[in-house]
Amino acid sequence: KAGVTQTPRYLIKTRGQQVTLSCSPISGHRSVSWYQQTPGQGLQFLFEYFSETQRNKGNFPGRFSGRQFSNSRSEMNVSTLELGDSALYLCASSLDGPAQDGYTFGSGTRLTVV
Amino acid sequence: AQSVTQLDSQVPVFEEAPVELRCNYSSSVSVYLFWYVQYPNQGLQLLLKYLSGSTLVKSINGFEAEFNKSQTSFHLRKPSVHISDTAEYFCAVMRGSGGSNYKLTFGKGTLLTVNP
Numbered sequence: 001k002a003g004v005t006q007t008p009r010y011l012i013k014t015r016g017q018q019v020t021l022s023c024s025p026i027s028g029h030r031s032v033s034w035y036q037q038t039p040g041q042g043l044q045f046l047f048e049y050f051s052e053t054q055r056n057k058g059n060f061p062g063r064f065s066g067r068q069f070s071n072s073r074s075e076m077n078v079s080t081l082e083l084g085d086s087a088l089y090l091c092a093s094s095l096d097g098p099a100q101d102g103y104t105f106g107s108g109t110r111l112t113v114v
Numbered sequence: 115a116q117s118v119t120q121l122d123s124q125v126p127v128f129e130e131a132p133v134e135l136r137c138n139y140s141s142s143v144s145v146y147l148f149w150y151v152q153y154p155n156q157g158l159q160l161l162l163k164y165l166s167g168s169t170l171v172k173s174i175n176g177f178e179a180e181f182n183k184s185q186t187s188f189h190l191r192k193p194s195v196h197i198s199d200t201a202e203y204f205c206a207v208m209r210g211s212g213g214s215n216y217k218l219t220f221g222k223g224t225l226l227t228v229n230p
Contacts, residue, residue: 004157031216043158043204043220056216090157097216102148105157 002026004093004106012112018079021109025072025093032074033103034066037088046089049074050096078111086113116141116207120221128229129197135190135224137179137205144210147188148218149179152202161203164188165210200228 005024013019025032034046045058049068066076072093078085088110092103121136139145146165150158162173169181179190188205202225206218 033216033218035218035220042222043206043218045217045219048216050216058217092158102160102163103158103218105150105159107155107157 004091004104006089006091006106006109008109009107010110010112012114013081014114015081015083017081018077019081019111020075020077021089021091021111023074023076023091023093023106025074025091026104029093029095029104030072031094031097032068032072033092034074034076035090035092036060037090037108038086043090046076048097081113083113086111116145116209116219118205118207118219118221120203120205120224122224123222124225124227126227126229127195130194132193133191133195133199133226135203135205135226137188137190137221139186139188139205139207141186141207141209146208146210147179147181148206148208149173149177149188149190150204150206150220152204152223154201158204161190195226195228197228197230200226202226 007022031050033048036044047066048056052068063079068074088108090108092105094103117140119138127133148163149161151161152158162171164171164181172178177192202223204223205221
């Protein structure tokens with residue numbers, strides 16, 4: 001079966017712009033989580049969605065937002081980009097949270113803010 | 115809140131040697147524990163997990179980890195490594211029950227480099 005698909009793979013944006021990243025989970029998976037990975041901070045949890053509802057949110061400013069659609073596809077949006085937002089953004093999906101079956105991660109979207 | 119400490123940022127070993135990647139966690143409640151592996155330019159792959167039951171868990175490619183509650187550790191071991199095991203390994207913890215149990219807290223990672 002197809003894995004978790006993230007688009008685009010690479011993105012270059014200018015400070016102050018906004019960006020939308022997309023994640024298509026494995027078919028049948030209803031939980032989608034987003035993580036930010038940077039060399040300095042490592043992997044940090046952004047938010048988790050299940051059946052279009054945000055169940056948990058990490059400690060990121062309000063510029064970071066997300067949503068999930070009825071087909072479980074998810075998007076995350078970052079407004080007013082800052083240089084520090086440059087990172088690999090990873091999406092992960094599961095049937096219902098990581099405990100049941102672990103997470104399946106996508107290959108990520110590498111965002112560079114210049 | 116939970117936290118994870120991976121004591122070694124880099125571990126170089128020779129092929130066919132044994133390896134141990136150390137992971138300690140901090141939590142006031144019960145936890146689930148995970149090891150993930152990340153190859154260059156890829157996402158993370160689940161290697162193994164501990165939820166309950168036997169404290170020794172094994173992966174299909176020869177890795178194993180043991181949950182030690184008294185030492186709050188979940189070290190990853192392999193008796194004989196291959197070149198192909200070169201990757202970054204992440205230990206992660208999740209609250210075992212109750213609210214906020216959909217979030218993984220990761221360690222900073224250990225880069226395992228297997229040399230010929």
